[in-house]
Amino acid sequence: MPSLSGDVGGLRLENPLILAAGILGTTGASMRRVALAGAGAVVTKSIGVEPRDGHPGPTVVRLGVGLINAMGLPNPSYRVFQEEIDVAREGGVPVVASIFGSSPEEFAEIASALDADGFELNLSCPHAEGYGMEIGCDPANVEEITRAVRRAVSVPVWVKLTPNVTDIRVLGIAAQRGGADAVVAINTLKAMAIDVESGYPILGNVIGGLSGPAIKPVALRCVYELSGALEIPVIGVGGVSCWQDAVEMIMAGAAGVQIGTALMGGLEVIGEITNGISRFLDRKGWSLDDIRGIARRRGSSASSKEYPLSASSTTSKSFDEGETHKEVL
Amino acid sequence: MPSLSGDVGGLRLENPLILAAGILGTTGASMRRVALAGAGAVVTKSIGVEPRDGHPGPTVVRLGVGLINAMGLPNPSYRVFQEEIDVAREGGVPVVASIFGSSPEEFAEIASALDADGFELNLSCPHAEGYGMEIGCDPANVEEITRAVRRAVSVPVWVKLTPNVTDIRVLGIAAQRGGADAVVAINTLKAMAIDVESGYPILGNVIGGLSGPAIKPVALRCVYELSGALEIPVIGVGGVSCWQDAVEMIMAGAAGVQIGTALMGGLEVIGEITNGISRFLDRKGWSLDDIRGIARRRGSSASSKEYPLSASSTTSKSFDEGETHKEVL
């Protein structure tokens, strides 16, 4: 089996599959469980300065194509969160603390206070007033906040970007300028759902963020655009639910791949994806490095109308039809 | 049966369901066929100044959650398109010409030359260099182009907006200021797909636009935001594939609803949706006006934590479980 280990945004990971922020990340025990289920690293729930209960329910709407959530950044504040990080670390993989704040100072305050293997700056949550994408849409904020955290800590700093902008590359460049070790793309798309029987918006917060298979094509485009524009690595997230999705992300240029909504189907999906990637590389005789960003190299030949490179010299028989892209939750 | 007729963006329609631009809109005969299948109005393929063959194939990627297309605005130019509009009009419903250009002058040139029941300005196509969203992301362009067409013609002018921006309301306000009779939201989301067997981006143009069920939650949010910010009507489009989707759009504030990708399943869906809306209104004893924008009125009570209004006094037995929201293609 080919090795899946490598450096992802300044951390050495056994495999590139990472638990996404806000998914089973409230308690240390649950992150430890995800780590033991095979994740290469885990990211915590986003943690702020003060405790927050989050938005009233419903906080999620499940759709056939994904999930809309408006949790509202519930968290117990960084003051009580170190113990959760410590428990999560017993899982034996790096624990990245996702943090949010309303200013560079708040971000730096939290990052300085927590001992974690890395920090992910949530500049992208689409449903919390005064936080997340409300400040993260402005490249000047992104740069300044990144720099503040970069100065405050010595571990890797990742910046999680919102796709709800005209050009995500501008945000990526700002993060890079601020000293980020990697960008993470994407957070959820601003979305809503209405209950036709009553006319009520379903989410307690009316507007929330769309995740799951629906957003994967958008996430992939963002990863492709960012990896073409940046020198720092890009970590892909959004709708990954099978190994093919993860391979697509890596082919678009991702150094690592985060997984969130797909865990709704159970933690087994982690092992299924990492095994799937291994089997795929094995069948093709490729390494992770061989396929990372391959879409850009291939894509440029498309426009130049060159003769195609041979896609594969193995027979398609080895491609199990049962392993087709699982497009829906 | 309750009446579905009414004014939509300056046009009197028998029902609010409208064929979306670029869907079966290349030939007059095919638009006539869609009209005869029950659409309240039809919008043509986007027409430009010069003939364009469009992008090399593949031009579409079908996913479980939707479709990604990069047609590349193929069109025979407005110089030969009047005959198609004339044939389309034999369908007995208004024919709206979708047009695109790279400047206010080009837009005005095309609009002045065509005799149609209305114009829809494509300021939102995400995969054609120099056109569509490349110019339509800038509110100044939107306003200027809208004004130029508004001056050139006397029929209703609709402006189709891109969701690939931070705040779509800014574009809506620009269109309104330019004199638009309505805005149409949304065009597709910038997206891509990669073939894992070969590493090639699937679309000939690499990047395309995502449509279908995947984008409906985003479209709904855009319609909700726009209808709260504008005085002119909003026409909703994006992922509508069953009557519930159409009702959701209207509840979010849409005056009319366009349908595109769902026609992949056959033209019958048009009748299914309009019938579904009628039956729903009938069962509830509501009119289209009663439900238009209801989500905003309900939504505001959510935050004030008032006691709930009764959703319905009919029994849920009349809600056929077979009629659940069809979330996937």
Added chain:
Amino acid sequence: MRFRPANLVIKDVVRETAYVSTIRFDRSLDPTPGQYIMVWVRGVDEIPMSFSAPDSITVHAVGDATRALCALRPGESVGIRGPFGNGFRLTGERILLIGGGVGVAPLAFLGEDVKTRGIEVTSLIGFRCREDIIFLDRFRRLGDVILTTDDGSAGIEGRASAGLSEIDLNDYDQIYMCGPEMMMIDIIKRCREHASRIQASINRYFKCAVGICGSCCLDPEGIRVCVEGPVITGDRLLESEFGRYRRGPSGMRESCY
């Protein structure tokens, strides 16, 4: 599969006590006893509720959402997601139900469900006082009932555990439990040797109810109570945070009550 909240019309609302009402819907949701639904009281909140029958929930009005729920009238409706969760696993020929307060609701449903299969049911149910008693008739129809009240106004005086002396737990193949956390942990600890035969329906703070947000996770295993529970066996509870602490909506540890 249905994903969005379904519209459920209320058929009737029966006031059981001053603070507890049973809300019956106009159709059954075909749940397993012990399963729950997320009930969306539109404009207020969405909260978890166990079934007290295939077509009803029994609600203790303790806050905004439960109060709003109890104030709904027949013909009005709620949105529901579910049924969710594992529910009680039926095993054995003779079973014991131990319930406290509104926690007796899912047990009454369970008892009625298993009774049709010829299973022998004994119930031990406790309330604060005579006025709080609910479903006594339903339990009597199932078999022997031991009743306790904290103030002795009916039945044996004391917590439900006071009724334990009336029975021999060895007589039962399985023990099903639902009630206040301190009551449940107290009983589980008293009869540790039977812990693996105890199935307890527990409460944690549920938000997503689909096993993804992490709000309901039980230390130290990280059990997602919303999907792997709400019914957990006594032996697993003994090794957990249960009875020591729980987490509030922010994820902050709180004492349990």
Added chain:
Amino acid sequence: MRFRPANLVIKDVVRETAYVSTIRFDRSLDPTPGQYIMVWVRGVDEIPMSFSAPDSITVHAVGDATRALCALRPGESVGIRGPFGNGFRLTGERILLIGGGVGVAPLAFLGEDVKTRGIEVTSLIGFRCREDIIFLDRFRRLGDVILTTDDGSAGIEGRASAGLSEIDLNDYDQIYMCGPEMMMIDIIKRCREHASRIQASINRYFKCAVGICGSCCLDPEGIRVCVEGPVITGDRLLESEFGRYRRGPSGMRESCY
């Protein structure tokens, strides 16, 4: 259901003539004769191709994509979407196949498919010259063959229609046709009275192949040839644009050839 392009590895490429090659894949796609696939020659374009057998296509190199396709070697692969379209509808006991050029490909597949069901097959196939002839052996194995060449270098001299005099169309329950548009419309017009018994596989400019983009629509009914075709009956073709004009990639009308 599979949505994305499937990866198909090429097993062998048989050069049939200077410009025509048969590309055999390493597995069958289980098509109905007359159905087609969208073949993605990666880095070049995606084009429609009829099946010449359950596991092969036969390609006339006329431009970028078809040339690139014919240049692929065994072990290389293409992406395919499909099978798409209606395919030929089998009806009757005695059938006639009328093909021209590379258009004979789907007819050879049809003939071999129906032969296993004991249907009597006669073929009338035309080519420009002796060097262009393909699949003559396959058609001979099916039954009587009438061969024409434009230059008379083999068989009857003239277009395929020149061979019509050799047969009585009344002998056939159904007539299946594929070839150049002018050849097909010419024959359909000559035997108008049989038009409803003619099934012709026609070409239009396909882009999406899922019935949504409108590129392939046939006037005046707006038939979406990619999903409702590519096989259309002669009587509908007589009432259509077929043989008068077609549309290019921009939607512009062009003369047919």
